[in-house]
Structure formats: C-alpha cells, structure tokens
Amino acid sequence: MKKIIIDTDPGIDDAMAILLAHASNEIDLVGITTTFGNTSIENSTRNALYLKDKFALQATVAQGVDVPLVLPASPPATAIHGNNGLGNINIPSEQTSQVINQLAHDYIINTVKAHPHEITLIAIGRLTNLALALSKAPEIASLVKEVIIMGGAFGFNGHSGNLTPFAEANVYGDPHAADIVVSANWPVTMVGLDVTQQSIMSTAYINDLKSKSSKYGAFIYDISEFYAKFYHADLGLDGFYVHDASAIIYAIAPELFTTRKGNIRVVTEGVAEGQTLFKESDRVFPIDEWSDRPKQKICTNVECDKLLNLYYNTM
Numbered sequence: 001m002k003k004i005i006i007d008t009d010p011g012i013d014d015a016m017a018i019l020l021a022h023a024s025n026e027i028d029l030v031g032i033t034t035t036f037g038n039t040s041i042e043n044s045t046r047n048a049l050y051l052k053d054k055f056a057l058q059a060t061v062a063q064g065v066d067v068p069l070v071l072p073a074s075p076p077a078t079a080i081h082g083n084n085g086l087g088n089i090n091i092p093s094e095q096t097s098q099v100i101n102q103l104a105h106d107y108i109i110n111t112v113k114a115h116p117h118e119i120t121l122i123a124i125g126r127l128t129n130l131a132l133a134l135s136k137a138p139e140i141a142s143l144v145k146e147v148i149i150m151g152g153a154f155g156f157n158g159h160s161g162n163l164t165p166f167a168e169a170n171v172y173g174d175p176h177a178a179d180i181v182v183s184a185n186w187p188v189t190m191v192g193l194d195v196t197q198q199s200i201m202s203t204a205y206i207n208d209l210k211s212k213s214s215k216y217g218a219f220i221y222d223i224s225e226f227y228a229k230f231y232h233a234d235l236g237l238d239g240f241y242v243h244d245a246s247a248i249i250y251a252i253a254p255e256l257f258t259t260r261k262g263n264i265r266v267v268t269e270g271v272a273e274g275q276t277l278f279k280e281s282d283r284v285f286p287i288d289e290w291s292d293r294p295k296q297k298i299c300t301n302v303e304c305d306k307l308l309n310l311y312y313n314t315m
C-alpha cells in the first residue's frame with residue numbers, strides 16, 4: 001500500500017478524489033492537508049473534517065495557509081463548488097474530528113521525515129503548502145517517494161487552460177509556488193488538463209454509481225449535482241471532467257497514462273501568468289534558464305474508459 005498525503009481544497013472533485021483514495025486497497029491515506037482555492041481555507045478544512053467523520057477516514061487533517069506566496073488570493077470558485085465548497089449540501093456546523101496542532105507544511109515535513117522514501121504527496125489544489133514545506137526543509141525533496149500534481153495544461157489534445165485561456169486553476173492560484181514545486185529535485189508527475197479533460201463522468205455514470213455504491217453513491221450524487229450544472233451551463237457538457245480523481249488514479253494505476261519527460265517552468269507574471277511550459281529537448285539554448293532544472297513527467301494521454309471503470313469499481 002502506498003502511503004499518501006493529499007494536499008487539497010475540497011472542493012467537489014477533491015472530495016471525490018479523497019473518497020477514492022480512502023476506498024482503494026492500494027492506498028494508505030495517512031494525511032490530508034488543506035489549502036485555499038475552490039473555497040476558503042476554513043471551508044476546506046471543515047469539509048475535510050466532515051469527510052473524515054462521515055466516512056470514518058483514519059487520515060490526520062492539518063490546515064494550511066490561506067494566501068499564495070506572492071500574489072493576492074483569487075476569489076473562491078463559488079460558481080463551480082458552491083458557497084460551502086461542497087455544492088451547498090447541508091454540512092453540520094460542528095465536526096467531531098479536529099485538525100492537528102501543526103500547519104500543513106510542518107505536518108508534511110514531519111511526516112516525510114518520519115517515513116523516509118515512503119510518502120507520496122498528491123497535490124490537488126494550489127501548491128502553496130508544498131512550496132512552503134520545501135522552503136523550510138529543502139532536505140525533504142530527497143526523502144519524498146513521489147509528487148503527483150493535478151495541475152497545469154501543456155496544450156496536448158487541445159487543452160491549454162481553464163481559468164485563463166492558458167492557465168489551469170491550481171497553478172494560476174499560486175504560480176510562484178507551482179514553479180518552486182516543479183523545479184525541486186524530487187520526482188514530479190503533472191496530471192494536467194491534457195488528460196483530466198479527456199475523461200467525463202456523465203449523468204448516467206453518476207446515476208449508476210448512486211444506485212450501485214451504497215457507501216458513497218448518494219453522497220457523490222448530492223455533491224456533484226451543483227458541479228455538473230456548472231459544466232453544463234459553461235461548456236454544454238453532460239457530466240463533468242475528472243480532474244482531482246485522475247491524480248489519485250495515477251498513483252494507483254500509472255500504466256493508464258502516457259507520460260513524457262522534460263523541464264517544466266511556470267509563468268509567474270504577465271498575460272500568460274499561470275501557464276505551464278514544457279521543454280523536452282536536451283538542447284541548451286544560447287539563453288537557457290531551463291537546463292538547471294530537473295526533468296519531470298507530464299501526462300499527455302489517458303485510457304479514459306479504464307480510468308472511469310477503476311473509479312466506479314473501487315467505489
């Protein structure tokens with residue numbers, strides 16, 4: 001079983017990803033660290049604790065910071081995830097579970113050091129907590145097993161951005177943090193829009209899940225109704241893209257994905273702020289601020305049917 005910490009802003013698709021990790025026999029969900037993004041940091045944390053109570057998760061929950069490293073925070077995505085982050089379902093005001101008394105990035109540092117070479121970090125929100133962990137304890141880079149990021153868009157399969165024409169939301173939300181995380185000397189795989197927008201959970205799929213998964217189906221149906229309405233109104237989709245759960249599925253079944261290796265950079269200012277750039281060739285250019293960076297992996301294709309089946313069968 002892979003020991004995993006999920007860094008997340010739950011968030012409807014985040015909640016679906018967390019539940020997949022919880023349900024999977026391949027994953028030991030050790031911790032959940034929260035970040036701002038889809039909703040406020042307070043809502044993210046409350047929602048993580050709510051999931052922990054409702055589905056008896058064993059994971060420790062640690063709250064993260066509430067602002068990006070450099071830029072001001074962009075407004076929460078209430079049109080996509082609702083005012084409470086979970087599609088405006090009723091959430092009890094008090095949760096039984098509580099956060100631990102460590103900030104998210106300290107929890108990440110301490111847990112990685114306690115389990116050297118065993119922890120996979122899966123980031124499905126802004127990358128602020130991971131960047132803070134690296135800045136405070138750069139030595140964790142060599143102690144983390146793997147870093148899987150739902151974020152970025154490299155233009156494969158026509159997918160370039162969702163928040164701006166050229167930027168994906170998790171990267172745009174803290175581009176400086178994203179640039180630090182992809183430049184560190186640890187093994188990163190980016191599961192970006194290039195693949196997450198290939199897989200769609202249709203209305204029929206969610207209805208079927210509701211009738212077959214006694215444990216999770218009704219909950220997923222309830223939270224995703226709001227999300228599906230947004231996708232229908234915005235893009236005319238029947239259903240919604242599989243963003244965050246794709247990163248969990250990469251951890252479980254990487255063979256479903258086609259990857260390429262190269263240097264990654266994130267644009268941190270200007271009209272292309274938040275764009276992720278990929279240099280695959282080994283050529284060193286006359287002006288080259290790339291070659292000192294480690295080669296990381298990006299996903300360029302996915303076997304959608306198998307991915308959707310894996311989610312369905314696990315739940």
Ligand code: BDR
Nearest residue numbers: 011013014124169170243
């Ligand atoms: C990412 O942005 C958030 O809205 C989703 O939860 C996902 O992590 C997709 O761009």
Ligand code: CA
Nearest residue numbers: 011014124125
């Ligand atoms: Ca997310």
